[in-house]
Amino acid sequence: xxxxxxxxxxxxxxxxxxxxxxxxxxxxxxxxxxxxxxxxxxxxxxxxxxxxxxxxxxxxxxxxxxxxxxxxxxxxxxxxxxxxxxxxxxxxxxxxxxxxxxxxxxxxxxxxxxxxxxxxxxxxxxxxxxxxxxxxxxxxxxxxxxxxxxxxxxxxxxxxxxxxxxxxxxxxxxxxxxxxxxxxxxxxxxxxxxxxxxxxxxxxxxxxxxxxxxxxxxxxxxxxxxxxxxxxxxxxxxxxxxxxxxxxxxxxxxxxxxxxxxxxxx
Amino acid sequence: xxxxxxxxxxxxxxxxxxxxxxxxxxxxxxxxxxxxxxxxxxxxxxxxxxxxxxxxxxxxxxxxxxxxxxxxxxxxxxxxxxxxxxxxxxxxxxxxxxxxxxxxxxxxxxxxxxxxxxxxxxxxxxxxxxxxxxxxxxxxxxxxxxxxxxxxxxxxxxxxxxxxxxxxxxxxxxxxxxxxxxxxxxxxxxxxxxxxxxxxxxxxxxxxxxxxxxxxxxxxxxxxxxxxxxxxxxxxxxxxxxxxxxxxxxxxxxxxxxxxxxxxxxxxxxxxxxxxxxxxxxxxxxxxxxxxxxxxxxxxxxxxxxxxxxxxxxxxxxxxxxxxxxxxxxxxxxxxxxxxxxxxxxxxxxxxxxxx
Numbered sequence: 120x121x122x123x124x125x126x127x128x129x130x131x132x133x134x135x136x137x138x139x140x141x142x143x144x145x146x147x148x149x150x151x152x153x154x155x156x157x158x159x160x161x162x163x164x165x166x167x168x169x170x171x172x173x174x175x176x177x178x179x180x181x182x183x184x185x186x187x188x189x190x191x192x193x194x195x196x197x198x199x200x201x202x203x204x205x206x207x208x209x210x211x212x213x214x215x216x217x218x219x220x221x222x223x224x225x226x227x228x229x230x231x232x233x234x235x236x237x238x239x240x241x242x243x244x245x246x247x248x249x250x251x252x253x254x255x256x257x258x259x260x261x262x263x264x265x266x267x268x269x270x271x272x273x274x275x276x277x278x279x280x281x282x283x284x285x286x287x288x289x290x291x292x293x294x295x296x297x298x299x300x301x302x303x304x305x306x307x308x309x310x311x312x313x314x315x316x317x318x319x320x321x322x323x324x325x326x327x328x329x330x331x332x333x334x335x336x337x338x339x340x341x342x343x344x345x346x347x348x349x350x351x352x353x354x355x356x357x358x359x360x361x362x363x364x365x366x367x368x369x370x371x372x373x374x375x376x377x378x379x380x381x382x383x384x385x
Numbered sequence: 386x387x388x389x390x391x392x393x394x395x396x397x398x399x400x401x402x403x404x405x406x407x408x409x410x411x412x413x414x415x416x417x418x419x420x421x422x423x424x425x426x427x428x429x430x431x432x433x434x435x436x437x438x439x440x441x442x443x444x445x446x447x448x449x450x451x452x453x454x455x456x457x458x459x460x461x462x463x464x465x466x467x468x469x470x471x472x473x474x475x476x477x478x479x480x481x482x483x484x485x486x487x488x489x490x491x492x493x494x495x496x497x498x499x500x501x502x503x504x505x506x507x508x509x510x511x512x513x514x515x516x517x518x519x520x521x522x523x524x525x526x527x528x529x530x531x532x533x534x535x536x537x538x539x540x541x542x543x544x545x546x547x548x549x550x551x552x553x554x555x556x557x558x559x560x561x562x563x564x565x566x567x568x569x570x571x572x573x574x575x576x577x578x579x580x581x582x583x584x585x586x587x588x589x590x591x592x593x594x595x596x597x598x599x600x601x602x603x604x605x606x607x608x609x610x611x612x613x614x615x616x617x618x619x620x621x622x623x624x625x626x627x628x629x630x631x632x633x634x635x636x637x638x639x640x641x642x643x644x645x646x647x648x649x650x651x652x653x654x655x656x657x658x659x660x661x662x663x664x665x666x667x668x669x670x671x672x673x674x675x676x677x678x679x680x681x682x683x684x685x686x687x688x689x690x691x692x693x694x695x696x697x698x699x700x701x702x703x704x705x706x707x708x709x710x711x712x713x714x715x716x717x718x719x720x721x722x723x724x725x726x727x728x729x730x731x732x733x734x735x736x737x738x739x740x741x
Contacts, residue, residue, distance in 0.1 A: 286494070288478065291557065293509075
């Protein structure tokens with residue numbers, strides 16, 4: 120498609136504007152984490168690293184990071200296992216209700232977090248009689264983390280077809296050898312991409328977490344929310360937010376690099 | 386390959402009955418495969434001899450590829466027995482069968498380089514690294530591809546991929562090589578070159594080739610014997626010459642090459658005989674009206690169309706009796722006919738092939 124020079128210029132300006140609108144606030148947070156003034160006046164009158172030092176010595180922030188990493192790792196692990204199995208089931212076999220199952224697997228990513236949160240909260244406490252804890256958060260996060268793994272794996276399986284596995288069996292490889300030497304290497308980058316996305320999703324999730332975390336479980340986003348409006352904590356919150364940005368963006372960036380040309384399906 | 390067995394002139398291994406000393410590589414008895422309501426394969430009985438170049442020819446959906454997949458073990462038959470080298474393998478897995486497949490899309494492992502691809506069959510059989518790489522290089526040498534052993538399959542041309550797939554299949558020295566339309570994706574020149582190479586390779590290795598194709602010319606030029614498939618059954622089995630010269634049904638007569646078919650009415654009107662007959666275009670000679678050929682059956686008609694083919698001309702003649710004849714006029718014809726000419730078409734009675 121060819122565009123006239125004027126159209127191109129207008130589109131370039133619009134694109135620039137949108138990107139500035141999206142990323143300028145992030146930049147403000149980064150700058151504020153170095154802002155000398157605890158009430159975060161803008162523009163900053165001077166810069167300091169003391170908030171960073173304080174953040175690293177804050178037990179609350181450190182525990183929250185640790186909790187978030189634990190939750191994200193655990194729900195990613197669950198998602199990798201279940202999402203992969205689900206993708207194999209739906210790609211390789213046909214059975215009654217297959218399309219329905221397919222929809223139900225993908226649905227959690229589209230469901231409003233508040234619905235998932237309330238539903239799981241009721242299910243855990245009311246129906247199952249389970250105490251809210253870090254485990255309930257993991258289960259809750261896994262419901263939508265599965266989707267990213269599932270989507271990546273099933274897309275790869277579709278492109279791969281069954282032929283490579285047939286060739287492997289034909290050449291004398293048993294089922295497990297075929298999985299180890301042919302199927303898994305084909306899936307590896309899809310698993311990594313799906314897993315990193317799942318990790319990022321879980322790491323910054325707040326709505327579902329609010330409804331499913333026990334009183335002793337504070338993930339990083341929840342800690343930020345709790346501390347945001349405490350006047351003397353504001354700069355530390357900014358520091359933690361910067362860390363959150365890095366931890367969320369880097370996996371997605373890596374996932375895109377791995378998956379390469381438009382294969383990543385979120 | 387030290388194990389290769391040399392066969393005599395290919396024509397002597399042309400049929401199972403001809404060589405009582407040769408063993409049976411593959412025996413299919415009552416082989417049937419249903420996919421839901423579709424009978425993809427419907428009671429196929431077949432014996433393929435050791436060292437034979439055997440082709441399964443038919444249009445898509447005729448069941449030939451399914452028979453191949455049943456022999457390889459990718460599908461399990463609904464009914465029937467598959468015997469490989471005397472052993473019943475029905476119900477066994479592909480990795481338990483001493484056959485190897487060259488896939489239509491080659492199915493090379495994209496994450497391995499060419500050498501690793503070729504060595505794969507040896508690797509999963511537990512052959513040591515040094516030996517398997519040595520044998521893989523040797524197999525690549527057989528298909529003259531040593532120089533690409535470090536490349537990934539995506540960096541190869543179609544013809545090279547095809548040869549890598551061949552090398553990967555023969556490196557494990559199977560008794561039978563199954564080839565599923567292996568030349569289908571290649572352009573014409575390359576395909577003709579690969580046909581020659583395949584034939585040479587089969588002669589050198591002395592292993593049985595089962596070759597699936599929808600290209601009748603390919604089947605005729607390469608094979609010792611051909612099975613023509615239609616609707617999941619073998620409609621005719623024989624040497625290429627038998628299939629071409631003596632088709633038993635109208636289906637074979639028209640699917641393999643071109644035939645003029647006389648139905649019962651036309652046979653009565655043009656030939657004065659009862660039954661159905663086929664007549665190959667190159668068996669017919671054309672004369673100007675008034676001339677005649679002794680000892681021939683002849684019919685008068687008018688030239689409706691002439692098509693230049695390079696090697697000759699295809700002349701379409703409308704006979705007075707209503708039948709339309711396709712005639713292949715050799716480029717050496719003394720007096721070429723033109724559109725609208727009145728001609729006499731003549732052929733020897735022996736060239737009429739009675740059809741079932």
